[in-house]
Amino acid sequence: KWLTTSAKPNIQETVTIKDNTYKRDDYTNVTDKIISLVGRNLHTTPKHPLSFVRQKIVNYFYKSFVNARGNPIFSVYDNISPIVTVEQNFDSLLIPKNHPSRQKSDCYYINHDNLLRAHTTAHQAELIRSGLDNFLIAGDVYRRDEIDRTHYPVFHQLDAVRLKTRDQLFPNDDVLKIFDNKNKTCIINGQAKQDCHTLEACKLMEHELKSTLVGLAKELFGENTKYRWVDTTFPFTQPSWELEVFHNNEWLELLGCGIMIQSILTNTGVTDRIGWAFGLGLERIAMCLYQIPDIRLFWSIDSGFLNQFNTEDVNKKIIYKSVSQYPQCTNDISFWLPQNKSSPYASNDFYDLVRSIGGDIIEQVMLVDQFKHPKNGKESHCYRIIYRHMEKTLTNSEVNVIHKQIETAVRKQLGVTVR
Ligand code: FA5
Ligand code: MG
Structure with missing residues (x-):
């Protein structure tokens, strides 16, 4: 009797998420309500609007990037646990120690070292280290935020990374280079490229990134979609942009993207490639596409909501009818x-x-x-x-x-x- 009670962990001192138990400390701020949502996996639930949006994006990448034999070159990771380390979510992406996005008031920390990922970008470094050049990551992300029709503490993101060697970037050319150590800071349209990159490598990558993403926006919202590029900054890309589309009479931020900071690649052992990356939110796209008025509806288990998406066809035009x-x-x-x-x-x-x-x-x-x-x-x-x-x-x-x-x-x- 004495043995069994003393062997039991004190419930107050630990947090249990999906069969894993963590020690609580002064950083712990994840709530039972949030823990109860881990593992719902709406982005992979069959016939769920968020899953349709994920599949549409994956299909677009499968058809847009193929090898010589016609096979898709992007691999998809949509089942990685959302429990990550501070190293994965922040350090591996060179996010400064004092960056506001690390604050306890913005993230769900499990303890000092672990948190529920705040973006799917948290996995890019480990996947690059494992040898991948072209991949997509989809998953649930967790942020402490305001409460209204477009904000929920759990939402879903999809990230992409594409790395290219010199020969892939400049086929049939022996002269052009990716890297240039002598090159000084160069400002193009108000944004500096990274000193280590040649202007032509940076520009070519920017062009492929932007045309891929404009193609994606048109695939999702139609050929005549109005869009614009907005300069921005991320600690892990430079230059960086946001893509906005004009929808229901307002500009909507779809995604953030940019040329990957080269030291993220060198830290994973990659020294001969340049990369672009982006991250987008699935809810925003689904809300526009299906005219879903409130972000809470995605979590509904009511048949009045779910039955409206009861189709095998991910491309079916569905307009949500408010119950x-x-x-x-x-x-x-x-x-x-x-x-x-x-x-x-x-x-x-x-x-x-x-x-x-x-x-x-x-x-x-x-x-x-x-x-x-x-x-x-x-x-x-x-x-x-x-x-x-x-x-x-x-x-x-x-x-x-x-x-x-x-x-x-x-x-x-x-x-x-x-x-
Ligand atoms: C990021 O999360 C970066 N990791 C994106 C990135 C990846 C940039 C790779 C460069 C390279 P941001 O916090 O802006 O950035 O979120 C990215 C997208 O997620 C937004 O454009 C938006 O579509 C969506 N998003 C962000 N916050 C919310 C929210 N509270 N609710 C719904 N969607 C959101
Ligand atoms: Mg943003």
Whole structure:
């Protein structure tokens, strides 16, 4: 008896995700609600809209890049565990130690060393090290963020990497080179190429990357799709761009991309290739393609949603028909923030708590008022919580029960004083 109890791990000191157990520490902020979503694999669920979008993109790459025998050259990884190390998610991509994307307020950390990946780019270095030149990675990614119709703490990304040797980049040419050590910084259209690359290698890669992605946008949204390139920066590419498409009268950011920073390749042992890479979000594309109004719907197990995608044909034109919009219920909550300087209050902690308790009936949480008392310096926040069920009308008393639970939980767990 004595033996069995002492051999059991203390539940409070560990986190268990998909049969793996991790030690908790002061970095642990992953919630039970989030853990419950690990392994749903919507991107590979048959007849799911996110799976259709993944298949359409994979098919486009299969047909666009073939070898001399007509076989696809891209391989696809869509089943890699989302539990990654800090090294995979950040260090291997040269993301600086003080970069905001590493903050506890933005990521779901399991502990100091492990987190739920914040992008599928987390796997690019290990796949390159394993010897691959052309691959796609699709998977679920986890970010602490605001709550509204286009943001959910779990969404899905698809990344691509393509590496080319000198001979592949400049076929039938003996003179042109990828690398040039003497070359100085060179600014093209406001963006510097990497010093180690020749201008012609960088430009040729940019051209293949951009024409591939414009081709993809047209494949998904139609030949007449309006698009534009926007300069941006990522720690792991240079130059870097975002592709935006014009949809429903607004510009929508589809993806980020660029020429891979050369030292990412040399760190994996690749010294003779130049690479391009991109990462896109599957939800945004699916929301446009099928006119799905709210990102929570992808998680619905209601037949009213799923039956509308009940087809074997990934290219079938489907327009989602709203199962009539059920009414919203709005309820505000105001509280004084704790004045503990060592663990400062973060809105994302509140958003997670609301999501943990209210689940998918939380449509949106807005910070509607902030106030600092002029005399005692105490700060208060007022949030508006919008409740709406996707499949039925919520009653006031149902909402009140949950709202009360939220009040109790914020008082206990965040140390605030509800006003
Ligand atoms: C990245 O995640 C980079 N890893 C992309 C990348 C890969 C750049 C390789 C260069 C080379 P970003 O955070 O911007 O970048 O996200 C990429 C795409 O994911 C966005 O363009 C968007 O389509 C989608 N996305 C980002 N955040 C969300 C969100 N909260 N909800 C839904 N989709 C999102
Ligand atoms: Mg972005």
